[in-house]
Amino acid sequence: MTAPITNSRKWGTLVISCLAMLLLALDLTVLHLAAPKLVEDMAPTGTQLLWILDMYGFALAGLLITMGNLGDRIGRKRLLLIGTAAFGAASVLTAYAPTPELLIAARTLLGVAGATIMPSTLSIVRNVFTNPKERTAAVGLWSSVSALGFAVGPVVGGLLLDHFWWGSVFLINVPITAGLLLGGLLVLPESRNPRSRPLDLVSVPLSMAGVIGLVYALKAAAHDGLGHPGFWISAAIGLTAMVVFVRRQTRLAEPLIDVRLFRLPAFSGSIGANLVVIFSSLAMSVAFAQYFQLVRGWSPLMAGLAGLPGGVSGAIGGGLAGVLVGAIGRARVVALGVLLTAAGFFIYTGIGLDTSYWYLLPAMMVFGVGLGFTFAVTNDTLLASVPRERAGAASAIAETAQEVGGSLGIAVLGSVLGALYRQNLTLPPGFPAEAKESLGATLHAASTLPAQLGDALALTARQTFVDSMRVSMLIGGTLLAVFSVVVLYALRSVPKEIPEVDLDDEGRVQDQVPA
DSSP: OOSOOOHHHHHHHHHHHHHHHHHHHHHHHHHHHHHHHHHHHHOOOHHHHHHHHHHHHHHHHHHHHHHHHHHHHHOHHHHHHHHHHHHHHHHHHHHTOOSHHHHHHHHHHHHHHHHHHHHHHHHHHHHHOOSHHHHHHHHHHHHHHHHHHHHHHHHHHHHHHTTSOTTHHHHTHHHHHHHHHHHHHHHOOOOOOTTOOOOOTTHHHHHHHHHHHHHHHHHHHHHHOTTSHHHHHHHHHHHHHHHHHHHHHTTOSSOSSOGGGGGSHHHHHHHHHHHHHHHHHHHHHHHHHHIIIIISOOOHHHHHHHHHHHHHHHHHHHHHHHHHHHHHOHHHHHHHHHHHHHHHHHHHTTOOTTOOHHHHHHHHHHHHHHHHHHHHHHHHHHHHTSOGGGHHHHHHHHHHHHHHHHHHHHHHHHHHHHHHHHHHOOOOTTOOGGGGSOHHHHHHHHTTSOHHHHHHHHHHHHHHHHHHHHHHHHHHHHHHHHHHHHHHHHTTTOOSSOOOOOBOTTSSBOOOSOO
């Protein structure tokens, strides 16, 4: 950036970046709500439905590293505006897709567009807010909007689905993208890495194969178990591609990922904290979606409203994080955030079939504040640890870690929950084993029985699911409590205000730790 940026333009840039992140957060949550109506209208096969649900995430995760680096090279504003226009167009295609095959293709395009937007927003904020205190506050607000978006998404989706067809949840993206394009053209400054070289065309497919292979393997493990061939094949492809990719990065003049970044405690500690927290929290989110709707019998809208205080608390935590950093330091704020999420898990272990919402509410709020503290500080720490020229690549690494961490959480904690449920549930004689695959499958099977027998089986299934949830929450809370100590140690040397980092003569991040 060659000219100083006025304060009004700085904060206008933050508003645009937050609105873009809100768009992505909404879209990540609405399809699962729309799935029942979609199945009713379009009648996809089970395999088609899985691809409809998963293709967005695969495309997004696989392209984040490439798109983050592309933004550093061609300009982050340019890439954000291109991606926003593509996202709006793909949303219309998704809403009006007439067949499952075309819907899968449209969801893929949405994921590609999302991959251009996600790293661009945070890297633009990093380049505009060069003052450390302002940058910390700005990233905290950005994280707050992201947390709020995940909570608001189910509410917006539930309201639309109560009155319109399933495609309406995607059409809501169109006016948001139109506002983003207009505001972005008028307000956003352009920034790029002036010393960038062309993308390494071998590293791009290697990074895609590595990330998609690992994410697919984790999803396969969660859905089909570790014995399924799809898990082993995709895991082998993903790990092999990732090893070759990392080795190649050490030999490139300008790699997609400068692996020396992971030697920096601020960078690696922040990545680890993000991964572990999203690992636990996303698995919890999936479990509670089933608890509210299948155990308590609430509508999607009621379930969305029930989770709203957690998102609001996350937004509050993100906004307060910058103030706390100045008071007690980065390591303590992140450790406190992780410990609060653990406390939320431990409170959830007291859940029952008819637990009062007033018992769940403080757990949600404690958990949400913890998430806000953690992500606001780790995202800022991670961005401040790298030069502004490489902000897009750094943002992409962080977001890829979150995608992998979320998939890992669903695969591990979700598998624990599913295994406990299947192991402890007793079905009447003659029932097919498939009825034990999930709470939804059991409740469907129970509906085919005479009323008295069906009600008894449904009650048993719900109680077994809740008992299994308690164990999963205990495991997740223990993991987080242990990691709060680890992150306190890992980030102990990171200062409250991180000075600017420069590139060396070869265009790489200068060493900040001993070799």
